[in-house]
Amino acid sequence: MTLRKKTFLMLGVTLISLFGVLFVISRVIVLGGFADQEKQDTHRSVERVLSALDNDLFTLDTTTRDWASWDDTYDFIQNGDEDYIESNLGDPTFITLRLNLMQYIDALGNIVFEKAYDLNEERQIPIPEGLHQHLSTDDILLNHLELDSSATGLLSLPEGPMLVASLPILTSEDQGPIRGTLIFGRFLNTTEVQRLAQTTFYSLVAHELRDPQMPPDFQVALSSLSEESPIFARTLTSQTVAGYALLQDIYDEPVLVLRADIPRDIYARGRTTVNFFMGALLTAVLVFGVVILLLLDRLVLSRLARLSADVNHISASSNPTARVSVAGRDELSDLGSTINGMLGALERSQAEYKRVEEDMAHQAQELARSNTELEHFAYVTSHDLQEPLRMVASYTQLLARRYKGQLDTDADEFIAYAVNGVTRMQALINDLLAYSRVNSKGNPFGPIDCSFVVDQVLSNLQEAIRDSSAVVTHDALPTVLGDSMQLTQLFQNLVGNAIKFHGENPPRVHLSAERKGKEWLFSIRDNGIGIDPQYAERIFLLFQRLHSRNEYPGTGIGLTVCKRIVERHGGSIWVDSEPGKGSTFCFTIPTEGDREP
Amino acid sequence: MKVDRFGKPVEILLVEDNPGDVRLTQETFKENKILNHLSVVWDGEEAMTFLHQEGEYANAMRPDLILLDLNLPKMDGREVLAEIKADEHLKRIPVVVLTTSSAEQDILKSYDLHANCYITKPVDLEQFITIVKTIEEFWLTIAKLPYEG
Numbered sequence: 001m002t003l004r005k006k007t008f009l010m011l012g013v014t015l016i017s018l019f020g021v022l023f024v025i026s027r028v029i030v031l032g033g034f035a036d037q038e039k040q041d042t043h044r045s046v047e048r049v050l051s052a053l054d055n056d057l058f059t060l061d062t063t064t065r066d067w068a069s070w071d072d073t074y075d076f077i078q079n080g081d082e083d084y085i086e087s088n089l090g091d092p093t094f095i096t097l098r099l100n101l102m103q104y105i106d107a108l109g110n111i112v113f114e115k116a117y118d119l120n121e122e123r124q125i126p127i128p129e130g131l132h133q134h135l136s137t138d139d140i141l142l143n144h145l146e147l148d149s150s151a152t153g154l155l156s157l158p159e160g161p162m163l164v165a166s167l168p169i170l171t172s173e174d175q176g177p178i179r180g181t182l183i184f185g186r187f188l189n190t191t192e193v194q195r196l197a198q199t200t201f202y203s204l205v206a207h208e209l210r211d212p213q214m215p216p217d218f219q220v221a222l223s224s225l226s227e228e229s230p231i232f233a234r235t236l237t238s239q240t241v242a243g244y245a246l247l248q249d250i251y252d253e254p255v256l257v258l259r260a261d262i263p264r265d266i267y268a269r270g271r272t273t274v275n276f277f278m279g280a281l282l283t284a285v286l287v288f289g290v291v292i293l294l295l296l297d298r299l300v301l302s303r304l305a306r307l308s309a310d311v312n313h314i315s316a317s318s319n320p321t322a323r324v325s326v327a328g329r330d331e332l333s334d335l336g337s338t339i340n341g342m343l344g345a346l347e348r349s350q351a352e353y354k355r356v357e358e359d360m361a362h363q364a365q366e367l368a369r370s371n372t373e374l375e376h377f378a379y380v381t382s383h384d385l386q387e388p389l390r391m392v393a394s395y396t397q398l399l400a401r402r403y404k405g406q407l408d409t410d411a412d413e414f415i416a417y418a419v420n421g422v423t424r425m426q427a428l429i430n431d432l433l434a435y436s437r438v439n440s441k442g443n444p445f446g447p448i449d450c451s452f453v454v455d456q457v458l459s460n461l462q463e464a465i466r467d468s469s470a471v472v473t474h475d476a477l478p479t480v481l482g483d484s485m486q487l488t489q490l491f492q493n494l495v496g497n498a499i500k501f502h503g504e505n506p507p508r509v510h511l512s513a514e515r516k517g518k519e520w521l522f523s524i525r526d527n528g529i530g531i532d533p534q535y536a537e538r539i540f541l542l543f544q545r546l547h548s549r550n551e552y553p554g555t556g557i558g559l560t561v562c563k564r565i566v567e568r569h570g571g572s573i574w575v576d577s578e579p580g581k582g583s584t585f586c587f588t589i590p591t592e593g594d595r596e597p
Numbered sequence: 598m599k600v601d602r603f604g605k606p607v608e609i610l611l612v613e614d615n616p617g618d619v620r621l622t623q624e625t626f627k628e629n630k631i632l633n634h635l636s637v638v639w640d641g642e643e644a645m646t647f648l649h650q651e652g653e654y655a656n657a658m659r660p661d662l663i664l665l666d667l668n669l670p671k672m673d674g675r676e677v678l679a680e681i682k683a684d685e686h687l688k689r690i691p692v693v694v695l696t697t698s699s700a701e702q703d704i705l706k707s708y709d710l711h712a713n714c715y716i717t718k719p720v721d722l723e724q725f726i727t728i729v730k731t732i733e734e735f736w737l738t739i740a741k742l743p744y745e746g
Contacts, residue, residue, distance in 0.1 A: 379700065383668075386697045390720050391617040397722030398621070419721075426720045430699070441701070 004301045008293055015289045019282055026274055034270035038241060042233040045202065045262045046243035052200050053247075053258075056192075060184060061152045061165040063097055068167035068182040069174045077104055077169050077180040080112050089115060095122065100162065101185030104169075105135065107178060109142060120191065130157040140250055142181050144168035153250040154188065161188040161208060161249075161256050188256070202260040206247075209255055217242065218257050225257065239264060303332050311339065320347040378436040382429050389429070393422035431561070434489075438564040443483045445569075450477035450491075450522075453484065454511060457492045461499065470499045474511035478520055480589045486565045491524075493558045494585050498526035503580070519571065519588040526584075531577040540573065562587075606632040607737050610660035612644045612677065613637065613695075614669050618718070622664070625729040631737050636660065641672025645680060648687055660690060661742050664732075665712075667696040667703060675706055682711040689743045693732060 001009075067073055067088075076084040089102060094117035104113040118125045134141050140151045141164070151166040164185040168178040186192065188206065197204040207214045209222070217234070221244035224232045232244040240261045247256040310324035323343055326336035400407075400415045407415075454474050458465065465472060472495060480487075491511075498509040508527045513520050531539065540563045566573040566587045577583035609626070613619050619637050626635050636657065638644045644665075647654040663681070667674035678694070681687045691713040696703065699717045707715050716732070719725050736742070 383698055383700075386720075387615065390697065390718060391615070393720045394621055394722045394725060395617065398624070401722070423720055 003304055004297065007296060007301060011289060011293060011296070015285050019285050022281060023278055026278065030274050031267075031270060034267050038264060038267045039233050041266065042241050042243040042262055043231050046231045046233075046245050046258075046260055049196070049200050049202060049204065049243075049258065049260045050245055050247075052196055056186075056196065057152050057163055057165070060163055060186060061150060061167070064165035064167050064182055064184040065150070067184070069170045069172060071172045073104075073169055073182060074171050074179055077106055077112055085113060089113060091117060091122065091124070095119065097184070098186060099184050100187045101128070101131070101164075101183065103131075103135075103183040103185075104180065105142060105183065106180040109135065111135070112180065128157050128159045128162070130159070131155075141166040141183060144178055144181055147174060147176050147178070151250055154247055154255055155185070156208065156210075156249050156253075156255040159187070161206070162186065163188055163192075164250065193258075200260070202262055204261075205259045207257050207259075209257065214257075218244070218259065221259070222246075222257060225254075227252075227254070235264075236261065239268065241267075300332070303328070307332065307336055307339075314343065320350050374436065375441075378433055382433040385429055386426065389422050389426050393419055393426070396422070431558075435561050435564060438486060438561060439568055442486060442568055445481045445483060447479050448482045448484045448487055449479045450487065450513065453477075453487050454491055454495075456488060457495055460488075460492055461496055464496065464499050468499055468502060468507055470502070470507040470509060472499075472509045472511075475513065477511065477513050477522075478515070478591075480520055480569075480591070482569050482589060483565075486568070490562050490565045490587075493562050494524045497558060498524055498528060498583070498585075501528040501583075502526070503529050515591070516588070519590050521586060521588050524585045525582065527582040530579040530581050531575060531583055532579050533577065536575050536577065539575070606634045607662065608658045608660045609633055609635050609662045609664065610644070610647065611635055611637045611664045612641070612669065612674065613664070613666045614639050615666070618666075621722075621725065622729065625726050626733070628726075629730075629733050631733060633733075633737070634658070641669045641674060641677040644669075644677050645672070648681065648684075662736050663690055663692045664695045665692050667694060667698060667707070675710060678707065678710045678712055691736060691740070691742065693736065695732075 072084055072088070075081065094100070094102070094115075098119060099117065100119060101116050102114065103111065106112050114127055116125045116127045117123070134155065144150070144167070147168065147170060149168060151164070153164065155162045155164045162185045164183060166181055166183045168176075169180040169182050170176055170178065193204050193206050207218050214222075217236070221232045221234060221242070225244060225246040227246075227248070230246040230248075232246075234242050234244070236242045241264050243260045243262055245258045245260075246254050247258055249255045307324055314322045314324065320343075323340045324336050326333050326340065396415050396418045400412065400419075403411075451474070454477060458472055461472075464470070495509060495511070499507045505527060510525045512523050512525075514523070515521075540559050563573050566589070570590045571588035573585070573587035575583055575585050611619065611622055613622070623635055623637075626633060636647065638647050646652050647657050648660075650657050650659070665674050665678060669677070674694070674696070678692060681690065681692060688711075692711075694707045694712045694715045695718060696715075697718050704715050716728060719728065
């Protein structure tokens with residue numbers, strides 16, 4: 001992915017995340033605040049409903065008190081006067097006072113008068129069944145011990161919940177003794193609840209605890225309601241929140257759950273505000289994001305891309321004079337300048353390299369030419385020199401043969417010297433030729449088994465071995481990469497020397513090989529006459545001899561050829577020796593595969 | 598003294614440009630046990646004329662053995678060899694390359710061209726004499742030469 005895309009992506013992701021975080025925070029904090037506020041409001045609203053209900057109860061209480069502290073009632077409770085009933089306890093009273101129940105009970109607990117009335121159907125109904133259960137002498141409803149005692153509240157009846165007020169029957173001056181109890185009751189049915197709702201402006205729904213058809217939301221609320229927390233708020237929809245209140249009856253037992261549906265004005269407003277704010281924030285983030293991206297692009301990314309493209313282009317085109325464009329005065333332009341500097345250096349070094357290459361090609365050409373000339377020269381030399389040599393040698397010898405006995409000893413001697421000289425000359429020429437051919441006539445390298453070569457060499461030298469009673473032994477010898485003919489020459493020279501340069505004892509020669517890192521180290525040890533260390537290097541030079549020709553024959557070229565051969569194979573040759581203690585000639589050949597022919 | 602079946606001397610052709618060498622060879626062959634007649638030609642062209650029995654060599658005898666030097670003027674010894682061995686009538690004649698060169702390439706080339714053998718002329722006279730005698734002994738007594746009538 002390009003830098004540009006990466007940057008855009010990262011910036012985009014970061015800004016979006018930022019926005020997301022702010023969004024979440026705002027929702028949590030702001031709306032949370034609103035939600036808390038709402039909760040408080042809901043509680044207060046429910047409390048308002050409850051206080052409305054309390055109001056109702058208070059009104060009922062007052063009404064009941066009016067009638068309970070009345071001389072007429074005071075008398076009636078004792079004498080049960082029919083007039084009283086007729087003038088006060090008729091249907092109109094129920095309607096006017098909005099009562100469903102009137103109960104007159106004397107001090108002994110006897111019901112003097114009771115009547116229940118249905119306000120919807122406007123007719124008398126039987127006394128609610130469950131009511132009498134509550135009328136035992138120790139029940140709150142009847143248990144008025146003091147003049148100012150009263151019992152007001154909810155009563156849970158099988159027929160439904162009822163608001164009741166129970167007061168002691170007193171004189172109009174609120175004097176005793178208490179002659180009985182007056183109980184007024186009003187059903188808290190749907191109608192009542194609706195009336196309550198109208199006064200509070202909330203829609204209300206009430207359900208008794210023991211209602212088997214209690215809706216699930218009520219049940220949920222119930223699980224959170226208790227005497228300690230009688231109010232419970234729960235969001236119903238996005239528009240309304242439900243406040244639940246647990247209502248207790250006269251005996252302080254929870255009997256009713258009331259639900260008020262409260263519109264979520266504040267919360268809704270809060271949400272809208274937050275949404276607008278978020279919208280504005282998002283727009284701002286986007287706008288700034290775009291601005292940042294554009295600036296970034298302009299200032300950095302596009303220049304980087306340009307630089308990168310330039311460099312790619314240059315590396316692909318392999319044009320040594322090309323340079324990158326450099327604009328501005330900052331790190332990028334510095335980079336560009338540095339790159340250009342490097343390119344300049346590269347161009348120069350390439351030109352240098354090319355020049356050197358040309359030089360070397362030229363030199364190689366020269367070398368090849370000179371080699372060919374040399375080869376030709378060597379060949380011609382040996383060839384054309386041989387012939388006159390032969391003539392001189394042959395005819396001198398012919399002379400000797402033909403005129404044997406007819407010439408004097410001096411003549412014989414002279415002829416002998418002449419022939420000797422020519423023979424040596426020829427040997428020298430041959431050796432020189434062999435030396436020059438080491439590199440020019442060398443064969444390509446191949447794997448050569450040295451054990452095999454040495455066996456061949458011993459076979460070649462068998463006459464010399466026999467004549468000197470030599471014993472030649474060798475360890476297992478490795479296979480190396482080389483020229484078989486030249487290796488044969490090499491071994492033959494060295495073994496031949498070992499045999500030739502023997503002292504009084506018959507020559508004992510041993511060949512061994514050892515692997516040293518990336519090379520094979522060959523050793524040819526003999527028990528011959530040895531070499532003075534001060535000559536150890538000179539013997540490898542052309543025609544160097546350490547002994548007279550009478551002592552040991554040879555042109556002195558053998559070791560030079562050996563050195564040349566070893567060097568052609570990538571190794572080196574030397575000798576460890578002391579006079580009278582034999583010699584060990586050592587040479588190295590790189591291990592197979594390391595050397596190209 | 599052995600002779601060939603018809604009592605005629607063995608015909609040998611020497612192709613050699615060096616008079617010194619010719620004389621040497623002649624002297625040595627004189628000492629041979631076998632009756633032989635040594636003809637000498639001095640260059641490659643003459644050699645072919647001789648072998649084709651043309652011109653002044655119209656009456657020349659077909660040689661039983663050819664001793665051929667490689668480095669000859671005009672026609673080179675290698676060419677002569679090639680021609681001889683390509684010629685139907687001449688290719689059976691054994692050709693002994695007798696030359697100063699010991700170069701590997703010359704040896705290979707000669708055998709490539711079907712020389713019967715290759716001998717390097719030694720410097721030493723004794724050796725030279727031995728070689729000539731050996732040639733004589735081998736090619737004239739041991740090896741069977743094809744009879745061409």
